[in-house]
Amino acid sequence: MDRIRIRGGNRLNGEIHISGAKNAALPLMIASLLTDDTLTLRNVPRLADVTLLMRILGNHGVDISVDGKRAGTNGIQGDTMHLTARTIVDTTAPYEMVSRMRASFWVLGPLLARCGEARVSLPGGCAIGTRPVDMHIQALQALGAEVEIDKGYIVAKAKKGLKGDRITFEKVSVGATHAALMSAVLAHGETVIENAAREPEIGDVADCLIKMGALIEGLGTSTLRVQGRDRLHGATHEVLPDRIETGTYAMAVAMAGGDVHLLGARADLVGNVINVMEQAGVSMSPTNQGLRVSRNGAGLKPVSVTTEPYPGFPTDLQAQFMALMTRAEGTATITETIFENRFMHVQELARLGADIRLRGDSAEVHGVTRLRGAEVMATDLRASVSLVIAGLVAEGDTMVHRVYHLDRGFERLEKKLGACGAEIERLAS
Ligand code: EPZ
Numbered sequence: 001m002d003r004i005r006i007r008g009g010n011r012l013n014g015e016i017h018i019s020g021a022k023n024a025a026l027p028l029m030i031a032s033l034l035t036d037d038t039l040t041l042r043n044v045p046r047l048a049d050v051t052l053l054m055r056i057l058g059n060h061g062v063d064i065s066v067d068g069k070r071a072g073t074n075g076i077q078g079d080t081m082h083l084t085a086r087t088i089v090d091t092t093a094p095y096e097m098v099s100r101m102r103a104s105f106w107v108l109g110p111l112l113a114r115c116g117e118a119r120v121s122l123p124g125g126c127a128i129g130t131r132p133v134d135m136h137i138q139a140l141q142a143l144g145a146e147v148e149i150d151k152g153y154i155v156a157k158a159k160k161g162l163k164g165d166r167i168t169f170e171k172v173s174v175g176a177t178h179a180a181l182m183s184a185v186l187a188h189g190e191t192v193i194e195n196a197a198r199e200p201e202i203g204d205v206a207d208c209l210i211k212m213g214a215l216i217e218g219l220g221t222s223t224l225r226v227q228g229r230d231r232l233h234g235a236t237h238e239v240l241p242d243r244i245e246t247g248t249y250a251m252a253v254a255m256a257g258g259d260v261h262l263l264g265a266r267a268d269l270v271g272n273v274i275n276v277m278e279q280a281g282v283s284m285s286p287t288n289q290g291l292r293v294s295r296n297g298a299g300l301k302p303v304s305v306t307t308e309p310y311p312g313f314p315t316d317l318q319a320q321f322m323a324l325m326t327r328a329e330g331t332a333t334i335t336e337t338i339f340e341n342r343f344m345h346v347q348e349l350a351r352l353g354a355d356i357r358l359r360g361d362s363a364e365v366h367g368v369t370r371l372r373g374a375e376v377m378a379t380d381l382r383a384s385v386s387l388v389i390a391g392l393v394a395e396g397d398t399m400v401h402r403v404y405h406l407d408r409g410f411e412r413l414e415k416k417l418g419a420c421g422a423e424i425e426r427l428a429s
Pocket of ligand 1: 022023024026102103129130131132133134135136137171172173174175176315316338339340381382409
């Protein structure tokens with residue numbers, strides 16, 4: 001397994017190009033199941049999760065090419081993807097695939113809406129929490145589907161098609177909102193989704209569905225109103241820039257010091273993060289081409305944050321911000337409200353010399369004046385990148401193991417940071 005070695009101490013200066021958002025690209029690819037025409041996606045990030053989903057969709061019969069070449073097994077090389085689900089040849093998503101990537105569970109709604117049946121493995125828990133799918137099921141049942149669990153699989157049927165209705169979620173879920181939306185667009189009549197997630201990636205998928213002929217109102221609000229259509233058609237859509245990658249590199253610059261232009265980043269997607277970073281003493285200013293991040297000289301001020309659904313502070317930046325706060329001049333409290341087990345990075349940051357005390361769903365981070373390199377590993381991609389951020393200022397070498405987590409969500413991370421002056425390299429196993 002590959003490892004990444006970082007020698008701390010260098011400031012970051014230069015430009016980093018922000019890739020398309022993983023968490024928009026995945027559901028957008030899944031939306032291709034809703035039409036027998038071709039869906040073209042531009043700005044698709046070259047990530048392991050994207051390659052895996054290509055394989056999963058291929059299993060259902062989706063024909064996929066990238067930059068004009070048929071999808072191979074060596075990972076994705078270009079960023080324009082054509083997906084054509086002319087015929088769905090298999091409505092089953094097997095355990096071997098869904099267990100490797102939770103988002104593949106999201107094929108359930110589109111397969112059901114298009115084919116009247118779907119059999120999708122339950123994803124199981126993962127490193128950041130139990131992550132149930134009860135609200136996905138609730139959404140499909142509200143639209144008239146019969147749902148049962150059989151040998152670890154969700155079996156959903158709607159032989160006469162789905163029927164629009166009201167879906168009221170008791171809490172905010174990104175995945176359940178995607179499921180409701182992608183099912184409602186092909187249901188008969190009107191569906192109203194209440195307490196919908198407002199993450200920008202939901203808006204991006206809705207924009208694409210509208211280009212495919214869907215009728216959706218209420219974008220950006222927590223009530224979405226969908227008029228079902230008999231069929232959707234092909235479209236071309238550009239994946240929005242990754243706000244989590246944007247925030248991650250902003251935190252890397254804040255940690256190492258320096259001045260970096262994040263090309264293609266959109267300030268409107270990271271408003272809350274900009275606020276928090278400015279309180280910490282980091283400058284983040286929008287430019288014509290993206291966002292400029294800098295921290296010169298002055299120390300980091302401690303800032304306490306609580307993760308919340310968008311537009312609150314994202315859980316997907318919690319680990320990275322915690323890494324940053326390990327060097328703040330004082331104590332910051334970081335509270336995680338979305339996932340119950342998303343503190344796996346705490347023990348690893350401690351190996352680098354961080355002083356963090358866990359109290360239930362909060363972590364008290366007492367800033368230290370120095371971190372020291374060590375061997376570390378983490379169990380999810382955001383936790384892994386938090387260790388890279390810490391490694392940027394740790395004295396000596398930090399060796400991050402299990403790099404496959406990073407490859408799931410960060411495109412060419414070591415090249416992007418290396419080009420800005422970080423001493424970072426990938427060591428092949
Ligand atoms: C999405 O996961 C993202 N994944 C996650 O990104 C992100 O952390 C999360 O949203 C929160 O922003 C993708 O977009 C591919 P949820 P999702 O349903 O949809 C509970 C990353 O690092 N819940 O919004 O699975 C759930 O347990 C990741 O890129 C139920 O109780 O998250 C959690 O506590 C990992 N029942 C909360 O809701 C359900 O049926 C929010 O989860 C569904 C969810």
